[in-house]
Structure formats: C-alpha cells, structure tokens
Amino acid sequence: MRSVEEHQAVVDGLLPAMPAETVPLAEAHGRVLARDVVAQVPLPGFDNSAMDGYAGRWAELAAADGSPVRLPVAEDIPAGRTDVVPLAPGTVHRIMTGAPLPPGADVVVPVELTDAGTEVVEIRARPPIGSHLRAAGEDIAAGTMALSAGAPLAAAQLGLAAAVGVTELSVRSRPRVLILSTGSELVAPGRPLARGQIYESNSVLLAAAVEEAGGIPRRLHFVPDDVDQFLATVRAELAGADLLVTSGGVSAGAYEVVKDAFATLGTVEFGKVAMQPGGPQGAGTVDGVPVVTLPGNPVSAFVSFEVFVRPALRRALGHASPHRLRAPARLTSSLRSPAGRRQFLRGRYDAGEVSQVGGPGSHLVAHLARANCLVVVPEDVTELPAGAAVDVVLIEGALQ
Template identity: 85%
Template sequence: MRTVEEHRAAVAALLSPLPEEEVPLGAAHGRVLARDVTAAVALPGFDNSAMDGYAARWADVRAAPVPLPVVEDIPAGRTDVVPLAPGTVHRIMTGAPLPPGADVVVPVELTDGGTDVVEIREAPPPGSHLRMAGEDIARGAVALQAGSPLGAAQLGLAAAVGVGAVPVRRRPRVLVLSTGSELVAPGQPLLPGQIYESNSRLLVAAVEDAGGEARRLHFVPDDVDQFLATVRAELASADLLVTSGGVSAGAYEVVKDAFRGLGTVEFVKVSMQPGGPQGAGTVDGVPVVTLPGNPVSAFVSFEVFVRPALRRALGHLSPDRLRVPARLTGPLRSPAGRRQFLRGRYDGGTVSQVGGPGSHLVAHLARANCLVVVPEDVTDLPAGADVDVLLIEGALQ
C-alpha cells in the first residue's frame, strides 16, 4: 500500500512547470508570476504631503500660535512647485509635491484654515506628515516575487510602479471525465438504479479554484472502447486528464480496464480514507490522474493530490492549503493504518466533525469548511484533543 506522501510525489512528478506568457494587468487577476517584477519608478516618486494642510519650515512654526502668509497653493498634480521661502507657508493637499525647503506639514485641523494668512495654532514635530520619495519601494527594487499570486493588492502595486504587463505561468488545461453507466445529467428523469452525475461539476470547480482551465467531457458508460475513444479524441489539447470512477477492485471498472491495457497508468491503494483506490500515469504522453467515484472520495483525492500538483506547476511558492491546529469539540475514531480526512467546521481554534466518514455524504461535505487530518497511527481522540485541519476556501458559511 502506498503512503499519502508517495502518491503525492507520483502525481506531482507528472506535471512540469507550465510555460511562461505575458499578459496585461487587466487579464492577470488570479494568475501566478513566472518571474520577479521590478519597480519602474520609486514609490512615492517624489516627496509629498500625507495630509491636507500647510507646508512649512519647522523653525517658523515651532513657536505656535503664529500667523504666517500663504504664498502658494499646491493641489495634487501640480508640477511647477516653487521653493518655500522662510517665514511663509504653502497651502498643500494630500499627495501634492512638497516644496523644497519644507520639513513639516501642519494639518489644516491645527490651523484656522486661512488662505491669505493662516494662524498656525499648534506645531507638530519636525518631519510630521511627510511621505518621502522611495520610502515604500525604490526604483529598480523587486516589487513582486516570482510565485506570487496576483490578487487586488499585487495588481495595484504593479500598476503603481508603472508595470503594464506581467510574466505569468500559463493556466493548465485540464480535461475532466466521469464514468459510470448509472449516471444521468441533472434535470433529466431518473430510472431505478440511476443517479445524477455530479463529480464533473465538483472537479471542474476545483480545477478552476486551483488556477486551471477545466473542460468537461461528456460522461461515458462503462464501456472500454467508448471510454478510450472519448479520451483520445481530446487528449492532444490537454495538460492533464482527471477521471473519476472506475478504479476500484470490482467488475466493470472501465478506467482501470482501459488504461491497464496501455501499460502507462499505475493503479495503487493509498493508505488513506476516503480515497484509497488511486491511479496516476500518462496516456499518449499526457499526464493522467484517476480518482475514485464517490463524491467525497473524489473531492478529498483532488485536494490531497491534484490541487497541490497543479499549483506547483503554476509556480505557487505555497501550493498547499493552509494547515492550522485546532481542538476537537467532540471525540472521534479512525481506522488504524489509514490517514483519515474528515469533514469539519473550523471556528476560532476549535473544530467539530460534520457528518460521518462515509464517502457518499456529499451534503455534509458542502457544509464543511475544513478537513480534519487524523494520522495513520491514531485510532481514538477525545474531545479537546489537538488535531491539524486543512482550511478549504469556498465552503458554505
């Protein structure tokens, strides 16, 4: 039986770093930087005011209260700023360039707000309310590191330092295929023994959440020839094929029967629950990961094996889910020799189990916001015991 770590390594080895491409900032949200991005300009680009008020020489205002003539107005965007003469002030707005000679900005709240002559009623310490050129980032410095996901703050920084396009890893193109003669498209009438197909919807969303581009192939019945024909017609356009179902030990396991004949996909048992039966390899040179068919097994298997491999290929510095400690609100049991991934609700340092361990309980999965990880050598844990949990984004609140 393969360990979780061994199978993670096998799946990760299938996917190489994805090619680099350059995209404009408007198309870069959610992408991952392929190379460091340096600042084309310093931030701030010039000394400027952090407040609406009056640019002054501290030597002229230290004896406040004191009246001083206002000889210039400096709105944000003014470019012809003149030096500040001793014994005068310039009225200045937030973000406007600081006049040479000024070493303090007196906020308007500490004055009478005058426009010809202003009374400085209180003087802040020298150097107050100034933003100095380059204090945030220097020109030429690394603004964003390779491997950084590009969210709102990162895109804002890129724009602020004058970057119009960024180098990113291409999104992985993932084919998703569910198998089973019992499957029916949602919305169609069910006959006895049939179920609605849900795994492909689950896995497409999981691929997109991981940063990939997913495409559903129409689910196929348990027919080896039809399965292989469907797969091979689409593989050339993919970086990865993910299947669900057809990998257990019973009869009519179409994925196992089809790929075993090719000799390039290895089917194994992994010491975990749910998700014991797994497969990984290549078909026609394209990486393939085969997941079990029960919805919870498919989801957990994707989280443990496929998601980190996709994110690593995208160049993420931290490809794994955030793992945090928590205290159990109730006792739990786990089978010996298998790492258990239980659905849970994490709340402020505590975690409670959601539903039972059954791999078919998808309604309980939808209410979970984490997976509780129970090591292979642990069979019983009391309430109050410490456990590790994997936080899952996008769970129902």
C-alpha cells in the same frame, strides 16, 4: 499500500512546469507570476504630503506650542502640481494630500490644527518635526524587486505592478484539464431519474476545483462504460490537454471501466493509498498526457483532488506555496479513526476550535458543502478526546 506522500510525489512528477506567456496587466488577474518584477520608479516618486494642511518650517512654528501663530500662505499646492517652488522663510504653502512637498518644508500641519485660511493662516498647534510627510522611495526604491516569481496576482499585486509602471506581466500558462466522470448510473441534472440512477455531480465539482486551482477545465460527458468505446473516446479528446482527471471506475469491482481500459495500455498504475476517504487511486499517462484517476464517491473525489491534484497543478503553475494553509485547532468533541490510514474528516473551523461535520462516509456530499476545513488524523492515531490538538486544512467555498 502507498503512503499519501508517495502518491503525492507520483502525481507531482507527472506535471512539468507550465510555460510562461506575457499578458497585459489587465488580463493578469488570478494568474501566477513567472518572472520577478523590478520597480521602474520609486514609491512614492517624490516627497509629498500625507495630509491636507500647510507645509512649513518646524522651527518657525515654535510659538504655536503656547499660542497661535499667523503666517502668510505663499502658494497653493494641489495634487498633481509639477512646478512647486521652494518654501520662502516665514511663509507656509497650503498643500493637499499627495501633493509634492516644497523644498525647505520639514512638517505638514493638518488643516484641523488651523483656521483653514487661504491668504493668512492661523496655526494653533505644532506637530512634531517630520510629521505627515511621505519620503520618496520609503515604500519601495527604484530598481528593487517589487514582486517575486511564484506570486499569485490578486488585486494588491496588480495595483503594485501598475504603481511601479508595469504594463504587462510574464505569467505561467494555465493548464488545460480534461475532466471525465464515469458510471452507467449517472444522469445529467434536470432529467428524470429511473430507479438506481443518480445525478452526475463529480464533473461539476472537479471543474470548479480545477478553475479555483488556476487551470482551465473541460468536461467530457457520459463516456460509454464499454472498454473499447471508452478508450477510443478518451484518446480522441486528449489533444490539447495538459492533464486528464477521471473519477470513478478505479476500485476492485467487476465493472471498473477506467481501470480496465487503461490497464490495457500499461502506462497507468493503479493501487491503494493509506488514506480515508480516497483509497483507490491511479496515475500515469495516456498517449503522453498525464492522467490522474480518482475514486467515484463525491467526497472521495474532492478529498483526492485536494490532496493530490490541486498541489500538483499549483506547483506546475509556479506557486511559491502550492499547498493549502494549515492551522492548529482543538477538537470540540472526541473522534475515532481507523488504524493505518490517514483520515481527512470534514470539519468546521472557528477561532482555533474545530467540530466534525457529519460522519466519515464518502457519499455525504451535503456535509462536505457545510465544511470549511479537513481535519487531518495521522495513520497511527485511532482515537482523540475532546480538546485534543489536530491540524486542519483550510478549504474554501463552505456554506455559511
């Protein structure tokens, strides 16, 4: 048997880094940055007020420590004003949040500490010197790195890119993933089921997982279980794909069409990985296109995708951290695990504790939908008591 790490390395080696492309800022959401972004301007771009209030000289407000001080309001500075004049001695400027600080001012008195006067203002307390000021460049200086290659571009990152003057970004192209579920027992949802048939769900599950990982999925429906027809259909669909992911047809049974068809090519290797669920695995190429073959039970397909395909896709996309977040947790109840296989159990993680969701069966997809983590039990552990420490892999999309 291969170890989990050995098979991860095989799958990782199939997918090269995706090429970079330049897209407008508005189209970069959810992509992965391919090149560093340098700030074109400082943030803030100028000294400005952090409060609505009055810009003044701290030393001239000393009397306000004991009794109110009245000073003339020489200027009004709304946000966006560009012709700000220096602060004359013995005066204050009424100023709004984000407006440029007048030269000479070293404090902003919040309007709440005044009578809000417009011609003469009564200042009732003096805040410490330097209060409520934002210094130019205190967030980021011009010419310094704003975003590093490998950063996923979510709302905050796109907001920063816009704030430093960027209009387009270099991002990794999204891998195009062809998804194929096999099995003569599969029927499209919505059609009547005959005895022995089930609704096909793996392609829906895997397409969503590919999209969440950053790829572009395309589902190939109901390819015949005949080896020749299967191979001909798949090869006709591979053009333009960066990866083919199949589910089903890779075990040791008599009708394993994926294994039988790809074995004739000699470019896809099949074997078992020391894990549960998801032991039967395959990886290689078909006509130069990387192929990863997953087992057919829904939970096995999901776990196999999480362990092998998702990190490979994210690494090809340039993610600085391709793996899911892990967290330490304490078991709420005892569990058993088979020796020699790494177990990935469905769990519910909350506030440092994790409870098992359902049994270990790879067909229990309803239990999978209620899980928000995978509990990882090492190969050499066969039993853990309640309260034992375990690692959990945090997954998304669980029902509340």
